[in-house]
Amino acid sequence: MDHKISVGIVGGAGYTAGELLRILLFHPYVQITHIQSGSYDGKLVTEVHKDLIGETNIRFSDIEMDHVDTIFLCMGHGKSKEYMEKTDIPSHVKIIDLSHDYRLKAKGNDFVYGLPELNRETIAQAQHIANPGCFATGIQLALLPLANAQLLKDDIHIQAITGSTGAGQAPSRTSHFSWRNNNLSVYKAFSHQHLGEIGQSITQLQPDFNHDINFIPLRGNHTRGIFVSAYTQYSGSLEAAQACYKSYYASHPFVHVVEENPDLKQVVNTNKALVYLEVHQGKLMILTCTDNLLKGASGQAVQNLNILYGLDEFTGLHLKPSVF
Template sequence: MKIRVGIAGGAGYTAGELIRILLGHPNAELSWILSGSHAGQPISKVHTDLLGDTTLSFSEEPDFYSVDVVFLCMGHGKSAAFVNDNAIPGNVKIIDLSHDYRLDAPDNDFVYGLPEMSRDKIKKASRVANPGCFATAIQLALLPLAAANLLNEVHVHAITGSTGAGQAPSSTTHFSWRNSNISIYKAFEHQHLKEIGQSLRRLMPGFDKALNFVPLRGDFTRGILASVYLDCNLSIDEARQMFDDYYADAPFTVRSDQDIDLKQVVNTNKCLLYLAKYEGKLHITSIIDNLTKGASGQAVQNMNLMFGLDEKAGLYLKPSAF
C-alpha cells in the first residue's frame, strides 16, 4: 500500500523534516510539494541536505486528485485560508501542522492529533490538527495525572531550540543574538496554553487550577525540555506505575528510570519522561524534538493511524546521541 502525499507550504523547517521522513517511509510516495516562492525549483535547492535523495521540484498548484493525504505546513491562519479557498475532495485526508484547527469550535471538524490521548478518534478521522510542540511535551507530562483526576496547580518552565521559531529570520533567531544566550518570552501567555488546557479538561472536566507556563529560548537548534511540577500525594512508586500503565500502548512515549537529557530524543519521534518526588511535589521532566514528535514526526504518526498502518512506520529514527 502506497499513500500518495501532497505538502502545502514546502519551504520551512517542518516541511523539510516531513519530506525527510516521508522519503524513508515504506508506505508513502511524495506526489507534489507546494511553494509559491520556490515554484519550479528543485527541493534540494531549499532543503540542501536532500541533494541526491529526491529529484522533485516545488509545484505552484495542487493536484488533489493525485493524492490521498495533504499535509499543511503553513503559517498560522494560512492553513484555514487554504482549506477554504480550495475544493479538496472528501476522500483526501488533511493533516494540519498549524494552530488553525487545534481548538474546539462549532464549525471545526478536525480531530486533535495527540495519539497518546486520542488514538481511536484519529484512526477514524479524515481531518487531524497536529498539536503544538510545547503543547505536546507538556501534555505528555500531565495526561496520566489528569486521567486520574489528580491535577493541582501546575508549574512549567520549558526551553526550546531556535527551529521552534520557524525559518524566517528575526531579531531573536539570528546567530549573533541566540548564541551563548537565553531568554524568557510570552511568560504565562503562550498560545499553546489554550490547547493544553482543553486537553486536560477533556480528561479531568473539573480542572480549574492555574497552569503556569514560562517558555524560554535556548541557544541550540532543536529540542524541548519541559520541567513540570505540582503538589501530589502519590508516592514516587505509585506515580511511576501510573505513568507506565497510561503509556503502556504508546510506542513513542517512554518513562526513564534515570535522569534524561535532550540529546536522547533529538532527531527522533520519542518523548522521554523522568519522574522524581521532592517532599509533597511531583517533578516531571519531559523531552521531545520540536521538529519530530513536536511537529512532522507526530504528523506522520497520525497519518499512519489514519490509514491503518503500523503506528511506527517510517519513524525508526536515530537520536543525535553525541
C-alpha cells in the same frame, strides 16, 4: 497495504516541511506526488532543502487534488484556514494540519486533535487532523497520566526551553545566530498560545480541573529539542506515580518513562518522548524531552498518518538520536 499513499505538502519550504520530506521519502507506503511553495514554484526541492541532495529530484508544483490521498499543511498560523477556505478539496482527501488554526474545538471545526497518546482511536477514524504544538506535546505528555487518574488537584507550574528551529525558518532578531548563541531569554510568559490546547486536553480527561497552568517558555541557544520541567502538588509516593505513568503509556510506543534524569540529546532526531519523575515534599516533578521538529511537529504528523491508514505507528519513524 496494496498501494502507496499519495501525499501532497503545502508550504514546502520551511523546517517542518523539510523534516516531513526527509521522513516520507523513505516511508515504505508513501509516494510524495506534489510539494507546493509559492516562493519556489518550479524549482528543485533540493535547492531549498539541501540535506536532501541525492535523495529526490522532485520540484515544487501546485497540488493536483485528484492525485493525492492526503495533504499536509505546513504553513504559518492563519494560513491553513485561509488555504482551506479558498481551495476546493475533494471529500476523499485527508488533511493533517501542522499549524495552530484548528487545534481548539469550535463550532464547525471537524478537525480531531492529533495527539496519539490522547486521541488515537478518534484519529484512526478522522478525515481532518490538527497536529499539536511542539511545547504543547511535551507539556501534555507530562500531565496526561495525572489528569487521567484525576490527580491534578492544584495549580501546575511549568518551565520549558525550546531550540531556535521552534521559531520557524523566517529570520528574526531572536532567531539570528549572533543573538541566540550563548544566550537565554523568556518570552510570552503566562500567555503562550499553546496553553489553550493544553487546558483543553486536560479537561478532556479530568473535566473538573479548574486550576491555573503557569507556563514560562524560554528560548534556548540550541537548534532543536524541548526540555519541559513541571511540578504540582501530589500526595502519593514516587512508586505510585511511576506506576500511573507506565500504565498510561504502556500501549504508546514512542513515550518512555525512564528512571534516570534524561537529557535532550537522547531524543533529538527521533519521535521519542522521555518522561522522568521525582517526588519532593508533597510535589511531583515531571521532566519530558522531545524533539520540537519531530514529536513536536513532523514526526508526530507521520505518526498520525500511520494511524489514519492502519499502519504500525513506527512505520518510517525508526530514527536514532544524534547523541554525539
